[in-house]
Amino acid sequence: MSKKAAFILSLLGVATGISISAGVPAGSSTPASGSTAIPAQTAPADQPKVIQIVAHKFAFEPNRITLKKGVPATLQLSSRDVQHGFYIRGLKVDEEILPGTTTEVTITPDKAGTFPTICDHFCGLGHKKMNMTVVVEE
Numbered sequence: 001m002s003k004k005a006a007f008i009l010s011l012l013g014v015a016t017g018i019s020i021s022a023g024v025p026a027g028s029s030t031p032a033s034g035s036t037a038i039p040a041q042t043a044p045a046d047q048p049k050v051i052q053i054v055a056h057k058f059a060f061e062p063n064r065i066t067l068k069k070g071v072p073a074t075l076q077l078s079s080r081d082v083q084h085g086f087y088i089r090g091l092k093v094d095e096e097i098l099p100g101t102t103t104e105v106t107i108t109p110d111k112a113g114t115f116p117t118i119c120d121h122f123c124g125l126g127h128k129k130m131n132m133t134v135v136v137e138e
């Protein structure tokens with residue numbers, strides 16, 4: 001009885017092993033070949049716009065940026081002093097900005113509007129006033 005159970009289990013194990021090993025190479029090879037072909041032809045047009053934002057007590061520089069709806073943009077966030085946050089509620093962006101590193105986030109706004117952006121990591125007495133504006137144009 002236990003031998004029979006072990007036999008069934010081993011069959012299941014083999015079957016599972018086959019389906020996993022067959023699925024992984026097929027899935028990973030398709031995107032890899034696709035992404036090598038794209039940069040050669042359309043890399044410049046597809047390159048997201050890069051915007052650098054520096055956080056410090058108690059402001060962001062620049063304190064207003066403009067993006068386009070549906071167009072990807074890469075935000076490079078850095079801090080001049082302590083840890084800050086970067087929270088755009090309306091665009092579902094929530095990042096930590098650590099001193100000494102650049103936090104990169106690429107967003108593609110799906111709606112136009114004016115989005116208040118705040119530091120959501122307490123950084124001192126002026127923290128509550130630390131904000132900027134992200135404008136998304138249609």
Ligand SMILES: [Cu+2]
Pocket residue numbers: 084085119120121122123124127128130
């Ligand atoms: Cu803050």
